[in-house]
Amino acid sequence: MITIDGTTGEGGGQVLRTSLALSLVTGSPFTIERIRGGRAKPGLMRQHLACVRAAAWVGAAVVEGDELGSSALVFRPTASRGGETTIRIGSAGSCNLVVQTVLPALLYADQPSDVRIEGGTHNPLAPSFEYLDQAFLPLIRRMGADVTLELVRPGFAPAGGGEVRLRARPSRLTPLSLPDATELGDVRVDAIVSSVPGNVGFRETERIRRRLGIPVEHTRTRTVAADGPGNCVWVTARTPALTECFVGYGDRGRRAEAVADEVADAYEQWRRFGPVGPHLADQLMLPLALAGGGAFTTGPLTMHSETNQWTIERFLPVRFANEPAAGGRVKVTVGPAIPE
């Protein structure tokens, strides 16, 4: 049995979600202790429990400790099944974190899946729908994944009420090595708003457009019909190898310009350290490891990424190599572990 210390690295929910995803794909049971031990309120919160329940459905798993506040969990998958279901997440938890947890397993399931997930589609501290749709999913499709994600209804934290629909068919992932190519193609900026003063989205896109020199025709602000107030702004940038996406969320009492600056800052960081940004680096590691190999170049590794590598190496016979690359960057390579 694999034992994971929940306080490893940044000590949050990511180590739990990565472990669930890996356990489902490999069929290896695991125990995680001191769940979210690095957080002020440790233990399972509702959104983490939603991931555990969703994973348990996919893997027909036997679970111990799946209750609120629990600091330890034992997870034993018995199958890797697909199919249809609806998952509802309480307290407007992020749908996209559930997508990340179950998607790898659905690609390795014995049948096609059609999973509806209700909750928040645009939550701070979680990937937005647009990030998954435009940055992450195209890359794993290129690796061979047959997957679509549809935004049925946006739902902003804290009201929630959104829905995404994840459809996946059994697939075979192949290794992917991303070239270190940073020539810039199209750059766009988009904002969506729901029930917030009319010009918030416009002020955001305008600020970003001016800072980054984006043509006006690549700028758009839309009003969406969500069941609560919310606002999200993002920049999408094409390079020869991939599309990156940088997201910011409006919040009560936060100026539109501050949100815009955060997104523009992230974009400029990426221009220094690309072609893979810190979040995408984080997300790519698991599919590459499942495919058995791959490489990409990114900025200095975040603690999130290091935690992810450590967790993946507990479940899969792979090793990550992080080599220095030009401009203070890191070349991440994953390959088969050489038996010692």
Next chain:
Amino acid sequence: MARPAVVYGQLGTTLDAGRGPKRWERWRPTVGLCAQPDWQVHRLELLVPPRYRDVAAQVVADVQQISPETVVRQHTLDLDDPWDFESVYGALADFFAGCTFDPEREDTYVHITTGTHVSQISLFLLAESRRVPARLIQTGTGPDPVRGLLRIIDLDLSRYDRIAKHFAHERVLATSFLKDGIATRNAAFNALIERIEHVAVRSPDPVLLLGPTGAGKSRLAERMYALLRARRLVEGAFVALNCATVRGDGASSALFGHVKGAFTGAVSERAGLLRSGHGGVVFLDELDALGLDEQAMLLRALEEHRFLPVGSDREVDSKFRLIAGSNADLAAEAAAGRFREDLLARIDTWTFRLPALADRREDIAPNLDFEVARFADAAGRRVTMNHEARARFLLFAEDPSTPWSRNFRDLGAAVRRMGTLADGGRITTREVDEEVARLRSHWGAGAPDADAAVLAEVRGPGAEPLDPFEAVQLAYVVRTCRAHPTLAAAGRALFAVSRARRTSTNDGDRLRKYLAGYGLDFAAVTGRPRV
């Protein structure tokens, strides 16, 4: 396994209401209750006023969205006037009486944030009295507009260390207060005081203090009044009467008052103690001395809070707390027809028997110190007792043969006398020795057995009987010898006066000769080895 949480709560007709997407920008208690990231409501029992079904419908839909795990059940609750305490409490009590709780399997909570303050109070009372076996939940606004903040309030006060300490401290203060701050050591007495403190602050019923004369009944009654007054449980005055000091019309008039000309000598109106004690405390000592007619009137005054002043044809009202004192066996008095059974039944719910001072000799030392300090206070000058004098007085006072027949009255009087006689406010062994002799002669006939016992000890059972005059003197000499380390010291104490006048120089020798006259010596009377 975590137990499911079931929450009962009223729909907040204002706070919970809201339409359109903007409603998510405002904290709504019932929705926030169900939106907690780390706590989850399994079943929400929502009490809805009949005219607010549409508000309820939106709230229920929002709860299901934010908390898909929650089952919501709606109940119609019709409060005619949500600000009328009686009807709100009644309606809520009726509603909860019809609910079944499953404390074995579920944790029940009551959300008190919604509804009027009147319903908050009612819900608190229902939970506090355990009619609803629930903990209370209070919610409020917080950094997250939807979730707000949630607090679970556990009414089991014993779980709150600081509150429990506070109460314990208050209790210690209260019992200490009742004891005049005297750190008494007698466990039975301390337990009694603690019980009296309990009853005094919790029950408005009459209290009956039994115990021998001078055991401290009236002092305790005064302190009970002072405690009630400090706690704002009474507003009126403290009035006291020793029933043995008034007779007949005098007693009636003293207690119930009279109108002008009610009897010879009633030249003006008199309110009477019971009326003066309205809203306060009436202490009637030696209640058994009260005549049967007055007893009947007192009973009526206790039960109906009204009575007839002497000579008046109009009743007056007075509500007072009664503390009664007696040193008689009231049950026997009642059996003999000298005390009314019905009055006894009315006043003996809380009966406390104060022990005689002789039964708690370990408390004499702290009481001695207290009396000395009190005397000094009253005299307005410094009065102290030197170490030797205090030790000698206590040796006598704590001796099992010292009767203390009039208890604190004797002790207090002894201290007053010693303090008055002491030169420069310093009580020495001289004053103590004099006082001991004085007390003995006071008790005199009251304590022949004690003297006889001492004499029998030293002279043997078959000894020649002595004249009472001699017996008292010899017994006193024996005790003094026992209280001193040497013959010379005992001699100095016994012949202190003549010694001061220098008419005697060898007190030890004088004492030896006195003892020899009875065939005794210092070793024989003290039981110490000969040196």
